Amino acid sequence: MVVTAAAIEWRRTAAWGAAALTGYYAVFVLLLMNGRLLVSGYAVYGTYENIAMQLALAASALIVYATISQIGRALTVRLTRLGRMAFGVCSMIWGGAHFIYMNLTAPLVPKWLPSGQVFWGCVTGVCFIAAGLGILTGIQAxxxxxxxxxxxxSFGLLANGPMLVADPSSHFNWTESALNLALTGAAWVVADSLAQC
Known part of the structure; x- marks a missing residue:
């Protein structure tokens, strides 16, 4: 992962790095690691939320690969669309998780925000679903x-950041902050790819 991530930073190796990250997340993370979790936890919504996080990273790497490699216009369009559609579905799954796991979502909202933690948990859940629908349908995508x-x-600033500052020795807090940063980048890739539509 470190080598492929570094490869994306150089123009000459960026397409190779993006393809390798797409393959790694699609095969090793989604199929091999999460595939067995899906079999054992298919009735647990959290399983789908976790898979959606990994799928979103694979989808954004696919979009990067499609847009920077020399694979032809038609294939570029198809792969970019596939990445966007996968990401749109992921966003809707995350929105559903906000409602299903409101008892875990609401406490992450800073108490000082007006209208209360549950209100903002619901608002962000609706926003995830609306964003997913927008990306999937092309309406205001x-x-x-x-x-x-x-x-x-903003989750990184308002939720993950304060948790990390409060307990910097927690591996969970570092992992969540890194995942938030990665998903921010993935969403940015999707948004940027929509500029060419």
Whole structure:
């Protein structure tokens, strides 16, 4: 993962790095690691939420690969669309998780925000679903992608950041912050790809 992530940083190896990350997340993370979790936890919504997080990373890597490699216009369009559609579905799954796991979502909202923690848990859940629908249908898709990127980034500032500062020795807090940063980047990739539509 470190080598492929570094490869994306250089123009000459970026397409290779994006293809390798897409393959890694699609095969090793989604199929091999999460596939067995899906079999054992198919009735648990959280299983789908976790898979959606990994799928979103694979989808954004696919979009990066499609847009920077020399694979032909028709294939670029198909792969980019596939990545966007996968990401749109992921966004809707995350929105559903906000409602199903409100008891875990609401406490992450800062108490100082007006209207209460449950209110903001519901608002962000609706926003995830609306963004997913926008990306899937193409209705205000670019705006949906931009606002989704901003919302996920705000989670890093308002939820993950304070948790990390409060307990920097917690591996969970570091992992959640890193995942939030990765998903912010993934949403940004999707939003940027919609600029070409």
């Amino acid at each position: 670019r705006l949906a992608g931009i606002l989704l990127t901003v919302m996920i980034a």
